[in-house]
Amino acid sequence: MLEIRPNVARQYIDAVSVFEAWEDAEREASQVRGGMYWHKGAPSAPEAVYLVRTSPKGAEKSLGPKTPETERTYARFLERKQLAQDRLTALAEKRKEHERMNRALRVGRVDPIVVKVLDRMTSSGLSDFFRVVGTHALYAYEAAAGVVVDDDAVATRDIDLLWDVRKRLHFATALARVDSSMIGLLRKVDKSFRIKDLDKYTAVNQDGFEVDILRREQQGEDPHPIRMSDDEDDFWVTQARKAHVLMDAPPFSAVVVASSGAMARMNTLHPLSFARFKRWMSGQGDRDPLKRRRDALQAEVVEAMVAQYLPQWQAGGAD
Structure with a gap:
């Protein structure tokens, strides 16, 4: 485990600052998506004008008749929307600049397909339903610690996404807003993704990179088996032993950087919970x-990382 170079550390810190500002701007802009317009009354009552709020999907809601108050509401909305869009556009450009600098300075080493998948899930509003578990979580820990762990600890060609089955109804609603299936969402990242014939919880692309979707073992009213959508070609989520421990552990989040310089937020679990698992x-x-030997190596690496570089995470992460 090696500390990253000072110039790389400075670039990562600056890039994360811009990325987090972009995240804030994205959240602000999401609150004013859609629009407002004045709906004119029928020919028999042309003076009956109402302010209408529209959603990005085309839904409409009346905010009341035209009055000085609704006129102020309309003006404030337009001003807020323009300011939010201007800020988001400016920060998106700054993000691109820092991603180019990340690549030039070799700040990151995460497989670009991983960052693309995470970024797509975030932009689609689905990231809160998943946690990255397994080997790829180490990239979040090392990013936060400012170190690079040995390649033996992070060598893998798949990413494990733990799906929160408790939120399945909210997930179905969120997925329907952006695509008809989870595999359809992945194909927006790489059109070559296909569900494996024998492992229906795994999608693989033409380069052999795999995305596995896991869930906790069945509890209470959890449905089983469960497909992620009505699409017959979609994932059938597999049960993983003791996965409830991973889902119930305190959260951990960090901005990870691909070898291409691209950035995305990775949501995972408390590093000591990971190590214990x-x-x-x-x-x-x-x-x-x-795999058992690699499990032991990863536990040892993460424990050492927390002790040396992430002391603020030494508490918590209990079983």
């Missing part, structure tokens, strides 16, 4: 011995 996995006799 990996310790447990390394002791499972029915698990592949090679």
Whole structure:
């Protein structure tokens, strides 16, 4: 485990500041998406003019007849919308600048397809329904710690996304706003993604990169089996042993950087919760011995990282 160079650290700090400002601007702009207009009355009552608020999907809501108050509401909305859009546009350009600088200084090393998937999930409003678990979580920890861990600890060609089955109804509503299926969403990132014939919880692209979608073991009224949408070609989410531990652990989030310089936010779990889970996995006799050794290595690496570089995370993360 090596500390990143000072110039790389400075660039990462500056890039994250811009990225987080862009996130704030995106949230602000989302509050004023859609529009407002004055709806004229029928020919028999042309003086009956109403202010109408429209949603991005075309839904409409009357805000009342034209009065000095609704005129002020209309003016404030237009001003706020313009300011939000101007700020978002400016920060989007700054984000692109920093992504170019990230690439020039080799700030990141995450596979670009991972960052593209995370970015698409965020822009589609789906990131809150998932946590990155497994090997790729180490990229979030090392980014926050300002270190680079040994390649042996992060070598993988798949990303594990833990889906919160408790939020399945809200997820279905959110997914329907942006696509008909989860596999359809992934194909907006890379059109070559296909669900594997034998592992319906896994999508693989033409380069062999895989996306696995996991869930906790069935509890209470959890449906099982469960497909992520009505699309017959979509993911069938697989149950993972003790996945409730990963879902219930305190959250951890960091901005990760791809080798291309692109950035995205990765939501995962408390690093010590991750380490404890990996310790447990390394002791499972029915698990592949090679994976068990890597589990133990990852637990050791994350524990050392927290002790040396992330002392603020030494509390919490209990089983």
